[in-house]
Amino acid sequence: MPVWINGELLPDNEARISVFDHGLVVGDGVFETIKVAGGQPFALSRHLARLATSAAGLGLPPPDLEQIRAGVTAVVQTAPAVPLARMRITFTAGMGPLGSERAKSPATAVVALAEQQSPAEFVDVAVVPWRRNEFGALTGLKTTSYAENVRALSYAAEHEAGEAIFANTAGNLCEGTGTNVFVVVDGRLLTPPLSSGCLAGVTRALVLEWAGGAEENLPVDALADADEAFLTGTTRDVQPIRKVNGSKLAAVPGPVTRKAAEVFGTQAAESPDP
Ligand SMILES: Cc1ncc(COP(=O)(O)O)c(C=O)c1O
Structure with missing residues (x-):
């Protein structure tokens, strides 16, 4: 499945973020999980709005929702067709030090997709x-x-x-x-x-x-x-x-x-x- 990182679409085995990304180092980031049924993301606008709310609550800069929406479209359009998939949007503080303080770095935005089984009956x-x-x-x-x-x-x-x-x-x-x-x-x-x-x-x-x-x-x-x-x-x-x-x-x-x-x-x- 293709992965979108900061505006670039990559094959999943080439998608990389830095080991110094503050999202990795201390979990300094926010995310959304979106259902994609038959290639159609469900409730995308509500998920993007919550991503922005979570980012504001964590004191991150506002995510560029239009750019991320374009990333969602790019990933969905290039992914192989599957009946059900789970999309993950991750937005982190970007590069930072190896502790809890933040650097003033550009954020990292990632859109990834994985096939998903239908939920169990109960x-x-x-x-x-x-x-x-x-x-x-x-x-x-x-x-x-x-x-x-x-x-x-x-x-x-x-x-x-x-x-x-x-x-x-x-x-x-x-x-x-x-x-x-x-x-x-x-x-x-x-x-x-x-x-x-x-x-x-x-x-x-x-x-x-x-x-x-x-x-x-x-x-x-x-x-x-x-x-x-x-x-x-x-x-x-x-x-x-x-x-x-x-x-x-x-x-x-x-x-x-x-x-x-x-x-x-x-x-x-x-x-x-x-
Ligand atoms: C802690 C937590 N509560 C509730 C939910 C359910 O939220 P949603 O219906 O937006 O998936 C989620 C999943 O996103 C979650 O992570």
Whole structure:
């Protein structure tokens, strides 16, 4: 698959960034993951807007969104056709020293693509022993400092689960490593508010717009006690949760989940850049 770096399109085996790139050295960067179905990026404008928000939150210079959009088009147009792919836009502080201070360097922008399998019909989740800090400097930003998510996801795999769920410091339900979470309690569709420390997921926002639902703080145990629950995210769309910490939920998928998945599928097919 071709890779675009700072305006240049390269074969993936020739795509290089410096070992002094601050994104590599200290995770000083932001990113987006975008679904590309049948060669068409989904919700690109929302993802670019969030990239800019994350960059501003991290104190990076504003990304040139038109240049990155051109990179997205170039990569999609030259990539071999695959039914489903995952696009990654990475924007870092560029060259820097071997510590946390920043140099005034031009940023590094990368657009890469990889083929992706369709999401599984359902997922088992494990609540991890670590908390999301809803007061942290990076809260709500999609930064390349994702090692905490890598560790949590490996914990989930060790516990026979495909996604890890975090509570926040208040003990409330927050989010997954690459997903937002919805629960159905007494027939009501609920998801944690952004103040819980979760990322403002593009899929989460579209589900709230298209399928309804309310933002409400819930204790993390509400997930295991829910009538039904699902994850949302770019690589999963609306994915029913089957088990929480090894215990099966009452309905998989339940009627509210089924409806949300159906509405999301229909609307997304109608509007590729909603
Ligand atoms: C921590 C985190 N929460 C939630 C999400 C879901 O967001 P989206 O629906 O935009 O993929 C992601 C994935 O991007 C994420 O990394």
